[in-house]
């Protein structure tokens with residue numbers, strides 16, 4: 001087995017399981033270290049023990065590499081594969097099978113943990129037809145949000161990955177140009193109109209002042225939704241229900257007005273699949289359904305393995321009776337782009 005692949009797949013399974021970042025990074029880093037060596041050199045360094053002394057290689061990663069070189073599936077990986085056979089969620093499998101893509105993901109350009117290429121690899125492994133790369137906008141400094149300049153650079157990378165530049169399609173997944181743009185306190189979107197016009201998908205989210213009173217929050221959200229660039233309203237309540245960051249109550253807003261605006265503008269309400277978010281709460285999914293909204297089941301993955309979180313989102317959507325045809329991520333790429341680029 002290829003040692004780089006083995007290390008990458010181990011990281012994937014650990015990310016899917018929300019393992020601590022340092023544990024995952026040991027495998028991701030080791031993969032980078034040995035990717036720079038030729039097969040012969042790697043084998044030689046493994047045989048004479050040199051590899052063990054290289055920076056970024058530890059006891060466990062050494063074992064994985066040597067077992068891979070020896071032609072076997074490393075024990076550590078085999079174990080994870082066996083555990084990974086079990087689905088993450090117990091319901092929603094039919095809806096999950098109908099999902100074609102994912103409109104919310106992050107790379108190391110903002111606060112994700114890996115390269116864009118590795119995110120695309122993960123999406124391909126999971127059989128996605130399209131994935132929107134939606135790194136953060138400038139105001140979210142803690143997440144290394146992208147300035148207009150960096151976003152422009154990123155769009156060049158996306159074009160290369162899609163093969164739009166040299167004509168060679170590197171992947172079976174269409175990588176969509178996207179952003180998770182902050183809805184600022186003023187209600188404005190945190191990126192220039194000119195840059196937003198260049199994107200395929202705009203996810204607009206509130207990330208600050210989540211405890212504002214309902215009037216203030218409603219006004220802010222309505223302004224974000226009514227912006228002609230917005231396609232998806234990201235994790236609308238901002239709540240956290242579990243996980244390492246602790247819990248956070250849902251923000252307060254006039255859900256009927258907010259979802260009526262989404263329905264009117266053709267903005268999809270995100271069903272955020274992250275286990276610590278589970279956003280919107282069930283009662284709000286019901287309000288959005290009643291309002292006639294579209295939905296987008298998104299992973300909000302910050303690492304390749306987390307792309308599989310769509311299982312959780314599909315389970316929640318199915319449980320709450322969201323029809324597949326109202327979920328934009330079940331749509332073929334062409335229909336999706338027609339919707340996201342529709343003039344408003």
Ligand SMILES: [Zn+2]
Nearest residue numbers: 180205234235
């Ligand atoms: Zn967000």
Ligand SMILES: [Zn+2]
Nearest residue numbers: 104106180300
């Ligand atoms: Zn996000």
